[in-house]
Amino acid sequence: GAGVSQSPRYKVAKRGQDVALRCDPISGHVSLFWYQQALGQGPEFLTYFQNEAQLDKSGLPSDRFFAERPEGSVSTLKIQRTQQEDSAVYLCASTLGTAMNTEAFFGQGTRLTVV
Amino acid sequence: DAKTTQPTSMDCAEGRAANLPCNHSTISGNEYVYWYRQIHSQGPQYIIHGLKNNETNEMASLIITEDRKSSTLILPHATLRDTAVYYCIVRVDFVGKLIFGQGTTLQVKP
Numbered sequence: 001g002a003g004v005s006q007s008p009r010y011k012v013a014k015r016g017q018d019v020a021l022r023c024d025p026i027s028g029h030v031s032l033f034w035y036q037q038a039l040g041q042g043p044e045f046l047t048y049f050q051n052e053a054q055l056d057k058s059g060l061p062s063d064r065f066f067a068e069r070p071e072g073s074v075s076t077l078k079i080q081r082t083q084q085e086d087s088a089v090y091l092c093a094s095t096l097g098t099a100m101n102t103e104a105f106f107g108q109g110t111r112l113t114v115v
Numbered sequence: 116d117a118k119t120t121q122p123t124s125m126d127c128a129e130g131r132a133a134n135l136p137c138n139h140s141t142i143s144g145n146e147y148v149y150w151y152r153q154i155h156s157q158g159p160q161y162i163i164h165g166l167k168n169n170e171t172n173e174m175a176s177l178i179i180t181e182d183r184k185s186s187t188l189i190l191p192h193a194t195l196r197d198t199a200v201y202y203c204i205v206r207v208d209f210v211g212k213l214i215f216g217q218g219t220t221l222q223v224k225p
Contacts (some may be wrong), residue, residue, distance in 0.1 A: 093213075
């Protein structure tokens with residue numbers, strides 16, 4: 001596709017439920033990032049993939065959060081046993097390469113509401 | 116930490132230039148300055164970036180001071196569709212992780 005695609009756009013989960021959020025990056029993009037954006041705040045980094053390798057997961061808030069990109073294209077962010085503080089917009093971004101002067105393309109995000 | 120400081124909000128009249136300042140006094144010599152904006156309910160959108168020299172593209176101009184401790188994003192003829200949160204970001208590592216601050220909410224008024 002022409003841009004980064006995320007699904008679903010909206011997800012309502014009951015507390016304790018597991019959720020999976022999908023990101024389709026731009027074809028051929030090497031790097032993929034996940035960010036979490038709480039209401040009224042700027043996005044915060046969660047994790048980074050270069051192809052299929054997860055090189056940085058320092059931003060994942062707990063071991064309930066898990067991300068994968070098994071074939072170096074589509075990525076899934078999984079949250080186990082969701083809690084109310086997990087309610088946020090989850091953004092995916094991709095870049096063509098890894099150079100320092102590369103622009104990132106963001107998806108529209110998945111808004112997760114935990115009730 | 117975001118490494119940048121921006122005003123919380125600004126207003127601009129439609130058709131006039133919008134000048135958005137950003138302070139990044141601790142920037143390192145090889146760190147780029149990036150600007151993104153986020154329109155309500157959308158993902159951030161890339162605007163422009165620069166290292167030392169001033170840059171211009173179809174969306175905006177970026178003016179970086181000679182000491183690189185501050186910069187200004189200029190939208191030459193603001194429209195109502197430019198109403199958004201504008202983020203000034205200093206790239207912090209080689210992988211491209213972006214550290215967002217609170218940004219500046221720009222309100223373009225008719």
